Amino acid sequence: MKAELLLTNAKIRTMDTSRPLAQSLAVLNGRIVAIGDNHELANLAGPDTIVLDLKEKTVLPAFIDAHEHLSWFSESSLTLNCSPQKVNSIKKLLSLVKWETDIARPGEWIRGVLYDDTKMSENRFLNRRDLDIAAPNNPVIVIHVSGHWAVVNSAALKLGELNRHSVNPRGGALGRDTSTGSLDGVLLEMAMFDFAFESLATKPTIVPPFPRMIRKKAAIEAAKELNRSGISGVSDALCPPSYITTYHDLMIAKELPLRVNIIIPYIFLNHLENLGLIGGWGNEWVRSAGIKIIVDGAIAGHTSALKDGHEDDPDDHGILLIEDQLELDQVVQRIHNMNYQACIHANGDLAIEMSLNAIEQAQQKRPGLTPRHRIEHCTMITDNILKRMHQLNVMALPFASYLWQHGEKLKPFYGQRAHRMFAHNSFLNAGVRVAASSDHPVGLQSPLLGLQCMVTRQASTGEIIRPQEKISIDEAFKMYTAYAAYATGEETIKGTLSLGKLADMVVLNRDPWSIPPEEISQIGVVNTIVDGKIVYAHEE
Ligand SMILES: [Zn+2]
Structure with missing residues (x-):
């Protein structure tokens, strides 16, 4: 038997009490097939084996984040970032919306996230009239940083068939101009969930999911970002149906760089x-x-x-x-x-x-x-x-x-x-x-x-x-x-890094057990390995 991947000269902390420390580890077909000293495993290196000489670097089981929102994170690259770090005024927010609208196709949705009303220099709420000026024809939704309310423009309200005569849904409200009673574009709680949140809506949402191919690309990029931190798997803690499809598409195409547990x-x-x-x-x-x-x-x-x-x-x-x-x-x-x-x-x-x-x-x-x-x-x-x-x-x-x-x-x-x-x-x-x-x-x-x-x-x-x-x-x-x-x-x-288990590992540039605990967050991830494949390698 020759390994497909062989780690040598490493400080391997297996987290398995039956053999807590080792120097070398061999992988075949994505599984750990041998763990031991350098000399014990040396004969598992064949002509096609990838050998990583780790020069005493620390190897651990890769990290699993048991509650992460990978689908949500994936879409952050597809939406306008309106966070206070980027946008500190309604004026700036509207210029972003206008810029996006100018390059959008007719009818294409403009989506903003992380808007924080408390950080806007104008000291007032964004409303649909503002958005109408920036985007007179394209529908726009700007979601508040809390994830519990949003502001939409008139084109969006029209698509949702919402007008001054609409009643508030159970568990939600439509924002109104107090003097005229007309909608101001604010959608609160259930009104927004039904409008835009596939995972919480009681009916098909007005804001559609992103197209399948776009979701696929975005999810790969987001997953790679997590790989950079040593992550080999997550639970997607509120996985919308569109992303069950996306993860499945990626799995079939063998393009998924981490493992996903879906929480529906x-x-x-x-x-x-x-x-x-x-x-x-x-x-x-x-x-x-x-x-x-x-x-x-x-x-x-x-x-x-x-x-x-x-x-x-x-x-x-x-x-x-x-x-x-x-x-x-x-x-x-x-x-x-x-x-x-x-x-x-x-x-x-x-x-x-x-x-x-x-x-x-x-x-x-x-x-x-x-x-x-x-x-x-x-x-x-x-x-x-x-x-x-x-x-x-x-x-x-x-x-x-x-x-x-x-x-x-x-x-x-x-x-x-x-x-x-x-x-x-x-x-x-x-x-x-x-x-x-x-x-x-x-x-x-x-x-x-x-x-x-x-x-x-x-x-x-x-x-x-x-x-x-x-x-x-x-x-x-x-x-x-x-x-x-x-x-x-x-x-x-x-x-754990045990015989027969999945070869999901992280290589760190310092040993967390040998440094002051306040420095753990400064440790560098050298490699992330998932299923025996190197999915992330730090460039020196
Ligand atoms: Zn959560």
Whole structure:
């Protein structure tokens, strides 16, 4: 037997306790076929073998981001970036829209994202009249940075058959001019989701998905960007149907540079039920993991559902997107019965408890089924929540680097409760399974930054927040590798460098175990290897 890829002279940290360290590793047909010392594996090099002499560099299982929005990230290159870093006035935003409109085909949609009204120098909201001047004929949508509202122009409203006589949809609103009652172009919550968000719409959206070929190209570029950070796999945490197709297209064409677990919005659950397609379909490249339910809002957006109100506004308990426990119970039961993982977005303690109630019921009714249900983010915990999660065997998917990003900014919202957030060590101590995730592009993407943050608990401002939640480097790396594989039920094929497992590896220019933990995020990724192929090589 000759290997297709042979790593030699490396410091290989396998994360497999049966053989934690090695110098050399051989790959054949995308799988690890030998691990050992340099001399033990030397005879596996043949004339066609790619030999990487790594000169003592560190090799680890490649990173798996258990909650990332790859489809959303893919489209960021196809839309106008209206973030405050690029656009600080309505005037500038409109000039971008006009520039794009001038080169667009008749009727082509102009799409902007990341608009932040609080950062506009004019100190007022963007409205449809502004957009009409910049784009009199092409439909335009500009989505707010929160992802919860948008502004559209008159051409877009016309396509959506929305006018002054239209009524607000359930769970949403159409912005209106208070003096005349005419629409001002603002679409709030469900009004925007139905208009533009395939994953959350209750009917076909007015803004169409990007064409299939364009999605394919954009997804490759986005996936390559993740490869640069050492990532070999993600869970796409809210995968719209158009991207299930895209990932499948890329898999068939053998062009997918990482592995994708798709988490399907629950509004499509009835299709899966009708097809009788139970959870776990697909293969090691594209595989169905779970079904996504969103129970509450965002932790940094003051909209998480809380048992006790917000510190700065005790009457404000946040937002429940599913208010009725019975409704949540029924959805989770259906997911459980189909043997999908329920991937429940819940940030606040109220939302987490409701999710646990629903999971408990589902497990009691069908104890024979054991899909690994997950609480996505699982931010605000209590001792009782930890105890129940352990008893019910529910996984936690906390943000890896939100603490770096937000630091003590969350304290005015939540008071002392802020100190129980992103509680990696509490989960471990309570025996709760936990995997790392970025929530990128909402959160920062870099796994090495996430690792540093989990180990140091240091915010970008330098302050250390609740140091008792620090975890060891070993545990932190497991959360981005072995535990992340467990989070999709794939721990037998990936997550450690073991014989027979997928050859997904990252080569680092420094050993994280031998440097000060505050420097982990500065480590360079030298190579990312997926399925035994080098998908990223750092250019010296
Ligand atoms: Zn998310």
